[in-house]
Amino acid sequence: GSELLKQERAKSNIDANQLAQFLFTKEALERNERILKLLTADPVFDKSHNYFQGREARIEASLAKAKRLRQLQVQHNWTQDEFMCANELLSEATPYGLHYSMFLVTLREQGTPEQHKLFLEKAENYEIIGCYAQTELGHGSNVRGLETTATWNAADKTFIIHSPHLTSSKWWIGSLGIVATHAVVMAQLSVNGKNYGPHPFVVPVRDMITHEPLPNVHVGDVGPKFGFNTMDNGYLLLNKVKIPHVNMLARFSRIDPETSKYTRPANPSLIYGTLTFVRADIVLKSGSVLARGVTIATRYCAVRRQFQDQDAEASQAGENQVLNYTMVQYRLLPLLATTFALHFTGRGMIRMYQENQKRMSASRDASKSEDTKRHPGPEELNPGTDLLADLHATSCALKAYGSTMAAEGLEVCRRACGGHGYSSFSGIGSYYADYLPTVTWEGDNYMLTQQVARYLLKSARAVLAGKAAANDTTRILKAFLARQDMGAAFDVLGSDTDLVDAFAWRVAFLTFEALRHRDEEKQSWNSLLVDFWRLSTAHAQYMVVKSFHDALSEPATQESLPQDTITILYQLFRLFALHTLEQEASEFFMSAATTVRQIQLARKASMKLLEEIRPHAVRLVDAWSFPDWQLDSSLGRSDGKVYEDMFHRASSLNALNKVIVDPYPNSRVLFKKDGRTSKL
Amino acid sequence: GSELLKQERAKSNIDANQLAQFLFTKEALERNERILKLLTADPVFDKSHNYFQGREARIEASLAKAKRLRQLQVQHNWTQDEFMCANELLSEATPYGLHYSMFLVTLREQGTPEQHKLFLEKAENYEIIGCYAQTELGHGSNVRGLETTATWNAADKTFIIHSPHLTSSKWWIGSLGIVATHAVVMAQLSVNGKNYGPHPFVVPVRDMITHEPLPNVHVGDVGPKFGFNTMDNGYLLLNKVKIPHVNMLARFSRIDPETSKYTRPANPSLIYGTLTFVRADIVLKSGSVLARGVTIATRYCAVRRQFQDQDAEASQAGENQVLNYTMVQYRLLPLLATTFALHFTGRGMIRMYQENQKRMSASRDASKSEDTKRHPGPEELNPGTDLLADLHATSCALKAYGSTMAAEGLEVCRRACGGHGYSSFSGIGSYYADYLPTVTWEGDNYMLTQQVARYLLKSARAVLAGKAAANDTTRILKAFLARQDMGAAFDVLGSDTDLVDAFAWRVAFLTFEALRHRDEEKQSWNSLLVDFWRLSTAHAQYMVVKSFHDALSEPATQESLPQDTITILYQLFRLFALHTLEQEASEFFMSAATTVRQIQLARKASMKLLEEIRPHAVRLVDAWSFPDWQLDSSLGRSDGKVYEDMFHRASSLNALNKVIVDPYPNSRVLFKKDGRTSKL
Ligand SMILES: Cc1cc2nc3c(=O)[nH]c(=O)nc-3n(C[C@H](O)[C@H](O)[C@H](O)COP(=O)(O)OP(=O)(O)OC[C@H]3O[C@@H](n4cnc5c(N)ncnc54)[C@H](O)[C@@H]3O)c2cc1C
Ligand SMILES: Cc1cc2nc3c(=O)[nH]c(=O)nc-3n(C[C@H](O)[C@H](O)[C@H](O)COP(=O)(O)OP(=O)(O)OC[C@H]3O[C@@H](n4cnc5c(N)ncnc54)[C@H](O)[C@@H]3O)c2cc1C
Known part of the structure; x- marks a missing residue:
């Protein structure tokens, strides 16, 4: 195990620390380490029984953790960020959870x-x-x-x-x-x-x-x-x-x-703002949620060896790391790309949100000085609200998409680990189960897509009426109208910006289709829900592809990272985009955003990208910087000691192994334990 | 709740009992009832604590159940079928599970x-x-x-x-x-x-x-x-x-x-046979596994009301049953169709397996009478083995496909129930979690696809060499070769047999594609794994579509069921096939099995089928005949008393509600319970 991960790290020239700093900032990484030290030193936060305890014992222990976290918060005068960081490292909801948030x-x-x-x-x-x-x-x-x-x-x-x-x-x-x-x-x-x-x-x-x-x-x-x-x-x-x-x-x-x-x-739009922020935060988190599963599965699949390669010479000794099988790569590496895609998208959303809040409060201050007594009415919010409406719709689409991708991706990661993925010690299953409500709360993911569609239809009507606000949504709708009759002809395999534009084209196409169904054909709202869901998903995918591309093209990125790392990030961008395009192939060719031939080539190109990214997989997950304590996973250990850890937990930590049973059906004796005997 | 389910049942003219008898036989249904009475009368089998217990308590209780089941088996001289039926009703693995099977x-x-x-x-x-x-x-x-x-x-x-x-x-x-x-x-x-x-x-x-x-x-x-x-x-x-x-x-x-x-x-092919049987059984079960989730979700979504219809008149009072939303139908009804599809496929597989076993043992007996001393050598098995090889490959493809559909479908059902789906009392989550290893054991679902591909490639080579055995696989490969240059032109929307043929065409197309990559282009086995997985999935989907269609066309079916019911079953067949076609659209048009236009029409046709099947949904799940005791679900109760049951379990059965905590962070007191106090 250890040897294999060392070799993996030696194979790649990506500097995981530097990439980590770029993703999270140096300050955040240092804060993490500082707080991790505090937590691991305190026996209240011991995790070794988590996977064994029943509900009552767990919630009792969790209340103890919640209390201690609050005590530490007071004692160390933690900022909100520091407090949240401690909760992230602990990785369990505590009974104070809704108190300190909602x-x-x-x-x-x-x-x-x-x-x-x-x-x-x-x-x-x-x-x-x-x-x-x-x-x-x-x-x-x-x-x-x-x-x-x-x-x-x-x-x-x-x-x-x-x-x-x-x-x-x-x-x-x-x-x-x-x-x-x-x-x-x-x-x-x-x-x-x-x-x-x-x-x-x-x-x-x-x-x-x-x-x-x-x-x-x-x-x-x-x-x-x-x-x-x-x-x-x-x-x-x-x-x-x-x-x-x-x-x-x-x-x-x-x-x-x-x-x-x-x-x-x-002032209802202020509440609107909070909702938008909560959802943007879910998007940002969905990247790191998924990254936990991808980290665990990637490391384990680099350690796990099974079978010789089918075409290997008989003389070639040793089994293949399962991460070398293209079928495993096809399941894991697009998810690895997704973690970065969602991270950059969430970061972009939060940035836009903050800028917009600034603008709104500036305009509020301005109006205040004129008439301090008057309550702020909706009309004063205009400088911000058009953007806010766009941001709000985007946050709905991305919350639904990001949390679905994260939840479903975690399960893909768990399965990629084969039988051992099913053990609690894999660390994926319980985390997945804890994460799942995110697809339902803060707006059920299917329900949200109706809001997105409503907004896109409204924007399309405004564009057709020539009264559209200036934002990215109206921009792509106009661009589509302008070229609609000429056709698209995007060079999705040769040009990254064309690739982004093809995603935009598909959104615009689906929007005008839906508009036609609703406004011209007068189809019922209910009969269009599936179309709306598809439309919202398409919109989310466009936003993610665009945000990923924007983040990489920023001068700050080019300055902070060495060229090799940037190259790999671009490959991840292309893998995400082409893999998505391939999954949604029928919408791309029906909207004429691509040809059928391009889709076939996109498949090939994806397979090639898997091969190129493969050697960097372990370093790329290292950049996510999860401490072992946070992952609490035998399979995801950063030192690769997978089997030792599994064995230790199963044989030494497992209280069931202190039990002796009577196995015969005619005996009423069940468990003998600590001198006590239980009976049927 | 009760009222709504009554109305649902009144709306449909399907006789659920008659359909149930057709699916399972009258004897099996009676057996179920008889054994259910025995189990529910015995306090050892009480299920009311299952969702609350921690691991040790559950396994202790499960050992008690295992012993009692064995005692009952002896006492009532149960057949294997009766014993398995008791285990199904109990719906939990017991510590005797691998003893009495493997x-x-x-x-x-x-x-x-x-x-x-x-x-x-x-x-x-x-x-x-x-x-x-x-x-x-x-x-x-x-x-x-x-x-x-x-x-x-x-x-x-x-x-x-x-x-x-x-x-x-x-x-x-x-x-x-x-x-x-x-x-x-x-x-x-x-x-x-x-x-x-x-x-x-x-x-x-x-x-x-x-x-x-x-x-x-x-x-x-x-x-x-x-x-x-x-x-x-x-x-x-x-x-x-x-x-x-x-x-x-x-x-x-x-x-x-x-x-x-x-x-x-x-005689290795005998073992081969057992493996095939085990997998055929997984396919058959996958239908009923999924049917549990579909039963629960369908009933709950008929009871759950949320929102008025968007286009409803203001005067129209009352909220809509969520099963009326097309977005919910789109998630649930294709799965309902899948339950029947998998059931008929599994039944067909087991029938073929049994026929083949008979043929093999007949030929063994024949050879025995000639030379009783001689061990049966592989050459004697020929009359059966070609068929067995085909059956074996099919069982691999279908095990992978069926168990994946069942596992993923259960999670779709859980989510369709919104927040309440997340409660243990929904009865879906724990069942899903228990079922999940099926995608990994008896051949990891991804691994199996390589065996399927290997078999299809071999068959294609034999067909090209003119030395092919006569079976369904070689038949569809030959049919493809014969029409390859003329093109397909299947009337997938107008003719059910054409619809089946389109699925066969796609399999044949993908097989010859893969063969070209492997034999002509000499691509490595590893580089083709994703193609093989797609090919195996396509093969499984073809088999399911074909088996479903065959089962409906049998004279026995036409005789046992009234025409109304048969009409609905055909609609379910079409929904399954067209929904699958739509999901896999890109392969259908790339193989020229359909045109792009046909795929667009297939979407429309699916939406229409949802509408047609919707009124019969509750009766169709009723036909699956799960006793409430087996489902152990608040949401899936056959009497619709969803909220009463949820409330009862949460407030009365929940031991956590006997606890009083000290909620303040500076107090070291955690739980106060039964006079005891626990501390931080
Ligand atoms: C709940 C449970 C009960 C079980 N009960 C029993 C039992 O009673 N007796 C028993 O003997 N076993 C039992 N098993 C073990 C089970 O049979 C194995 O887990 C299963 O065979 C998968 O093997 P693995 O775990 O080694 O996965 P691996 O083979 O290690 O697979 C790991 C990953 O690599 C991939 N992979 C591996 N090889 C290749 C390849 N050549 N090409 C492409 N991809 C590849 C797989 O798809 C998977 O994603 C049980 C397992 C579970 C989870
Ligand atoms: C773990 C957990 C913690 C929670 N914490 C809190 C909390 O602290 N405070 C709080 O107030 N709430 C909380 N909730 C509740 C949560 O916000 C709701 O569960 C969520 O809003 C979904 O609502 P619902 O459960 O009523 O689903 P429903 O709205 O009943 O949805 C049921 C199904 O119908 C579909 N559906 C409903 N309406 C439509 C429509 N118009 N069109 C199409 N489809 C439709 C949905 O997609 C879904 O599939 C929590 C839930 C969970 C699971």
């Missing part, structure tokens, strides 16, 4: 200064622990369909929060199952019999001293899950629970306590 | 009458419990690379079984971890310094009384896995363990104890 964010963004004092400050100090309770047993995607009610009671200036049916029970709420003292509950606001739609309310759910559920609150954990079992997702039924006026989060909409008058959301 | 089969098929007396009879009575130990830490697919040695010692007529390296440790061996007393160990037979390759040896591993490991035997459980955790997969290291001559299973090859002379395998 609960704090919601209080901060949707609370007034008064409410910040009342709730946010305590929450930031962990004097109250909270969660974000939106989804119900009966409603997830359709937020407007929520059934929990919040009825304004003008007489004593309170809201009555109520769960009218079983299906209105809040469900899936992270950090609610066992730890939360408070919940932000999304409930239908009802004032004088009129429904104003879902709004956020702060509801205490457990006693601050005894931690027992409060009266009329039925709260608990929703039970075991496919993964994510270190998190206490919970349920909550409220039986006419009364809360004071101040508990309705009132930054964007409020009830006047005196007149019972409802004032409308002032 | 261990018994190997003793039976590879043992001599003397060995049957010595080992098989005891094993059949569970006086010894065994396993099949082939795979090692370092070798799985490549059986010839096994490192365990069996050295013949003429002096005292024994074999020394030895594990020379860490990597030679047997690994993954089912039933070995805690229960086996014996193992059939595959080891490299060495006689006088000469290696004769891997052979099977019966090796005692644990004391028959104390059940402690025997001297020089290091044996244990390999630890937690992604699934399959009710099975004790084990490891085994043997330090020069001596076994007598009789422990080498000697039906096919043996060492003469006096002369030390090695006698060769007499």
